[in-house]
Amino acid sequence: MNRRAREADFPNKFSELMERLEAANGPISAAPYQGAPVGAPHEHATRVYFLDELIALLGWTLGLGGDVVEEARLKDKTTTRMDYLGKACETDVPALLIEP
Incomplete structure (x- = not known):
């Protein structure tokens, strides 16, 4: 896909990414240990489920x-x-x- 097409498609693809995260309907990280409350996503989960895809959407590999x-x-x-x-x-x- 060329740069112009990727830029034109970015808003839609970004919205889809955000919708998938919201549709997960729960935390994207496990509790840090058994019985602990689940808090904010861990850095690794944020990278795997959001940043890696965002980087690809921006045209990086x-x-x-x-x-x-x-x-x-x-x-x-x-x-x-x-x-x-x-x-x-x-x-x-x-x-x-x-x-x-």
Whole structure:
């Protein structure tokens, strides 16, 4: 799918993603331990059920050969880890940073 078609389809696809999350009708994360109350979604569940799909909707590719690296290290005066780092293919420069 070309960029214009993907951009035009984004609002519909994003709405579908949100509807699927709402239709799950409950927490997307398990309780942290047996008998504990279920609270806000864990980071991992948020990544699997929302962010991975959002990244794909934005036209980025996860996985081997993709343009998004997971748990990437950025180094300047200090080193920091980003959950997702998308690199511009032409320049290898970070163009997408996600740290929920």
